[in-house]
Amino acid sequence: MSEPGGAWGTTGTAPYRPAGARGAGIDRPVLPPDLYRRRQEALRAAAAQEGLDAVLAVGRAFYERGAPVAFLCGHLAPAPTAASAPGYEGWGQSLLLVPCRGPVVLIADAARPETVVADQIELTAAHPAALAGWIRRLGLATGRIGVAGSDLWSWAAFRAASLAVPGAEWVPADPLVNRPRRLKEPEEQALLARAAEAADVGLAAALEVLRPGLSEQQLGAAGTAAALAAGADFVRYFRVHTGAWSLLSFRWPQATDRRVRAGEPVALDIIGARGGYQFDVLRTALVEPVPPELARLAAAAEDCLEAVLARCRPGVTVAELLAAASEAAARHGLGDALAPLLGHGIGLETVEEPLLLPGVDDRLEAGMVLCVEPALRVPGLGGYSIEEMIVVEEGGPRILTRTPRRPVIGATPS
Amino acid sequence: MSEPGGAWGTTGTAPYRPAGARGAGIDRPVLPPDLYRRRQEALRAAAAQEGLDAVLAVGRAFYERGAPVAFLCGHLAPAPTAASAPGYEGWGQSLLLVPCRGPVVLIADAARPETVVADQIELTAAHPAALAGWIRRLGLATGRIGVAGSDLWSWAAFRAASLAVPGAEWVPADPLVNRPRRLKEPEEQALLARAAEAADVGLAAALEVLRPGLSEQQLGAAGTAAALAAGADFVRYFRVHTGAWSLLSFRWPQATDRRVRAGEPVALDIIGARGGYQFDVLRTALVEPVPPELARLAAAAEDCLEAVLARCRPGVTVAELLAAASEAAARHGLGDALAPLLGHGIGLETVEEPLLLPGVDDRLEAGMVLCVEPALRVPGLGGYSIEEMIVVEEGGPRILTRTPRRPVIGATPS
Numbered sequence: 108m109s110e111p112g113g114a115w116g117t118t119g120t121a122p123y124r125p126a127g128a129r130g131a132g133i134d135r136p137v138l139p140p141d142l143y144r145r146r147q148e149a150l151r152a153a154a155a156q157e158g159l160d161a162v163l164a165v166g167r168a169f170y171e172r173g174a175p176v177a178f179l180c181g182h183l184a185p186a187p188t189a190a191s192a193p194g195y196e197g198w199g200q201s202l203l204l205v206p207c208r209g210p211v212v213l214i215a216d217a218a219r220p221e222t223v224v225a226d227q228i229e230l231t232a233a234h235p236a237a238l239a240g241w242i243r244r245l246g247l248a249t250g251r252i253g254v255a256g257s258d259l260w261s262w263a264a265f266r267a268a269s270l271a272v273p274g275a276e277w278v279p280a281d282p283l284v285n286r287p288r289r290l291k292e293p294e295e296q297a298l299l300a301r302a303a304e305a306a307d308v309g310l311a312a313a314l315e316v317l318r319p320g321l322s323e324q325q326l327g328a329a330g331t332a333a334a335l336a337a338g339a340d341f342v343r344y345f346r347v348h349t350g351a352w353s354l355l356s357f358r359w360p361q362a363t364d365r366r367v368r369a370g371e372p373v374a375l376d377i378i379g380a381r382g383g384y385q386f387d388v389l390r391t392a393l394v395e396p397v398p399p400e401l402a403r404l405a406a407a408a409e410d411c412l413e414a415v416l417a418r419c420r421p422g423v424t425v426a427e428l429l430a431a432a433s434e435a436a437a438r439h440g441l442g443d444a445l446a447p448l449l450g451h452g453i454g455l456e457t458v459e460e461p462l463l464l465p466g467v468d469d470r471l472e473a474g475m476v477l478c479v480e481p482a483l484r485v486p487g488l489g490g491y492s493i494e495e496m497i498v499v500e501e502g503g504p505r506i507l508t509r510t511p512r513r514p515v516i517g518a519t520p521s
Numbered sequence: 522m523s524e525p526g527g528a529w530g531t532t533g534t535a536p537y538r539p540a541g542a543r544g545a546g547i548d549r550p551v552l553p554p555d556l557y558r559r560r561q562e563a564l565r566a567a568a569a570q571e572g573l574d575a576v577l578a579v580g581r582a583f584y585e586r587g588a589p590v591a592f593l594c595g596h597l598a599p600a601p602t603a604a605s606a607p608g609y610e611g612w613g614q615s616l617l618l619v620p621c622r623g624p625v626v627l628i629a630d631a632a633r634p635e636t637v638v639a640d641q642i643e644l645t646a647a648h649p650a651a652l653a654g655w656i657r658r659l660g661l662a663t664g665r666i667g668v669a670g671s672d673l674w675s676w677a678a679f680r681a682a683s684l685a686v687p688g689a690e691w692v693p694a695d696p697l698v699n700r701p702r703r704l705k706e707p708e709e710q711a712l713l714a715r716a717a718e719a720a721d722v723g724l725a726a727a728l729e730v731l732r733p734g735l736s737e738q739q740l741g742a743a744g745t746a747a748a749l750a751a752g753a754d755f756v757r758y759f760r761v762h763t764g765a766w767s768l769l770s771f772r773w774p775q776a777t778d779r780r781v782r783a784g785e786p787v788a789l790d791i792i793g794a795r796g797g798y799q800f801d802v803l804r805t806a807l808v809e810p811v812p813p814e815l816a817r818l819a820a821a822a823e824d825c826l827e828a829v830l831a832r833c834r835p836g837v838t839v840a841e842l843l844a845a846a847s848e849a850a851a852r853h854g855l856g857d858a859l860a861p862l863l864g865h866g867i868g869l870e871t872v873e874e875p876l877l878l879p880g881v882d883d884r885l886e887a888g889m890v891l892c893v894e895p896a897l898r899v900p901g902l903g904g905y906s907i908e909e910m911i912v913v914e915e916g917g918p919r920i921l922t923r924t925p926r927r928p929v930i931g932a933t934p935s
Contacts, residue, residue: 169773172602183773184773185772190865190866190873190874190876192878192881193880195876195878196672198872217771217772257676257677257680258605258675258678259675261671261674261675261676262668262671262672262675262676262679262691263693264676265676279676285604325750327749328747328750331742331746332743333742335738335741336738336742338738341757341775343601344584344755358599359599359633359636360583361754361755364752452604456603457603458603458612462603464606466608467606469606
C-alpha cells in the first residue's frame, strides 16, 4: 500500500506531470481524447432515449474491473480496493457521473488528470458525500439515474447514495456501456494486439526454461517477469498447472511447488494487461516422452479450436460456436471431455461480453475481440487447451496470438 | 481465463485431489479446521445477539478481496471476477451463508472442497438462484439476514436477492466479521511472517539489480519473479516509482519504461500474498551520489517510522500515532511533507482495519498485524517512505520485515 498522490489534499486537481516518464499512456489518455468525448455524447443520447437523466458509471481498481469508467473517460483507478472507514469509502474505486445535460464528473480517490477526459475531477476517498454533492449540484436529486456497472457498485455504496439523495431513482443501465464496449475501435484492436504480444513474450520465457524438475512456481516467475519487462502493466497471474492439475484449471494458488515430470501436460495461462488493455492466453505444453493418448488429446483440442475459428464470423451465434466445438470433440470420441466455457470477449477487462457459454443468447459482430479456448479434460490423463486472442472480421478471424499452438518440450535440457 | 474445475458439472462437489501437489495449503484449509468452526460458532452467537437469523458473508476473487468468506471457512475464490450473463452471475465471487441454526453453506463458482470448512458446498456460477434456494430451504425467507461484506456485495446481487426472496430483510453486519478479523491468531501471525519473507525476497532481488539505466519495468520484473519463485501466491503489483514519480506513489501503471538516474530516489512497493495471507512492504532506495537533502529526507522518514513504532502498543489511539509521526516530521521541519496515510491492518486482504488515517476513531490491540508506512514528500525533491509489517504486542511491536530500511545503491555496478 502507499499513499494516493492526488487524494488527500496534496496535489488536488492540478495536473501533476513529473518529467521524463514516457510511454504506456502515462502522460495522456490511452485513446484519442475525441473518442472518449464521442462515447460520452453517445451515452447521453442513449440515456435520454431510455428516459434517464444521467448515468453513473462505476469502476474498480485497474487490476480488477475498471472498464465502465475507463471506457468513457480513460481513467484507470490506481489504488487497491480496501477496507473502508467513514470518509474513506472510495478507495480503489471510481465513479463517472454523465448527466444528459451538464458536465461529466469523475469522482476518484486518486487520478492522473492528464490521462482523463472529463469536465470535472473531484479527488476524494469520500465517494458517497462527493456523489451526493454532485447529484444535487447538477439538479439530479429527484432524477432517474442509470447505473452502468451494477455488478461493480457495492450494496453499501447504493445504501449510502439512497440515504444521501432519497429522491433519486436508481435504475440498472449496464447495457448502455456494455453494448458499445463489445466492439473495439481500430486503436483498441492495436492495443489488444500489443497486449497479446506481452502474453506471447511471457509464454515464450516459460516455455524456454520448461523442463522436468522445474516447479510450477519457477515457471510462473519466469513468464511473469518476461511479460512485465516487456511492458505489461501487470500480470494478474500466470497459472501453471501440471500433470493431473492440468485438468483443474481454476485453482488457488496459481502455481505450487509441484515439479514438472516427463510425459506430463503443463497448462500455462497468462492474464494481465498492457497499455490498459488485457491479455489472456493459454497454452498446454507436453513434456517428452509424450504418451500417445496425450498427443491425441492435443490434436483433438486443436481440431476443436480450428472448428470454432472457422465459424468465427459476424452474425454467428454463440450456440453455433459451441456446436462446432462439440462436433469436433465428438469426432475424436471426446464429446464428454469438452469443457462448457468456449471463450469470452476481452478488452479493458479480462472477461467481457460476449460470453461463449451454454445458454447465452448472443452473436458475433465485426470488431469484437475474443479469447477462444476450447478445453478437453480426461480424468486420469489430464487437460488440454489452446487459447487464442482473435479479432472478429468479415473475412474470418484475425489471430493476435503468436505462440505456437502445441509446444512440446524435450525431457532433458537442450 | 480458463475453465472452472468444479463449476459447471465436471467435478461437482466431490473432492478432487490430484496426487503430488504439496504445500501452500493446497490439500487442506490454510488454518486448522477447528479454528474455522470456532469462528462460525462465534458468528452465530453474535448474530443471534443482534437479532439476526443468519449472516451472509461475501467474498471476491483471491487476488482482490476475499476475506469475509476466507476468514470464516478457508475458501479463496480462484476465478477472476468477470462480466456476467444470466446463470453466470457469480464468477469470481463466493457467498457463505451462516444461519443461526442449520448448516453453513458455501456457494461458489469453483472451490477446492478439501480446503474448505463448511457443511454444504454448492458449486455454481448461478449465485442468485442458489442463494435464494438455500434461504428458502433453511427457513430464512422471511428472516433477518446480516451482510458481512456490504462493500463487496454488488448492487446487482442485492437486487436479485430482493426479487427472489422478497420477504427477507437485509441488514449491514460488517463488524460481525471485521471485528474478529482485526486480531490475528498465532497461526495467522506465522503466515503473515512468511508472507513478509516473500516481500523481503522480492525487494532484495530488485535492490540487487538496481543501478542507473535500469527501467522501472525491469526492476519490477526482477522483484516480482523472485517473490513468486519464493512461493508467493501472487504479486498483485510491484510499484516502482523513480525520481519525481517517487512523490506520487499511487499511479497507473505500476512501473514504466523510465530509467533510474544517479542521485534519485527509487520507491519499491511490493504487494501480494503467500499462503493466503498478504504482504505489503515499501522501501525507498537512494542512488549515489545521494544529494544531502535526500539523505536528510530519508533520515527524517526513519525518525517518523521510529516515533510511530515506539508508540505501537495495545490501547494507543490512531490519533496518537498520527501525532507521533507529525511531531517527528515537524522536528525535521517537514511537518507539511507528511502524507496523511500512516498505515493499515493487513491479513487476508492488503488493507484491513484499523486504518491509520486522520479522523479514524480506533485504537491498537494486541494481535493486530499492521503495515506502518509514514511517507514524506517534498515537491522538487521526491518522496521517501519506509513500510514495516509489525505485530502489535504488549512489550512493543514485533517487526516482521527484514529488508534494510534505508538502502543506498552505488551509481555503478559493483
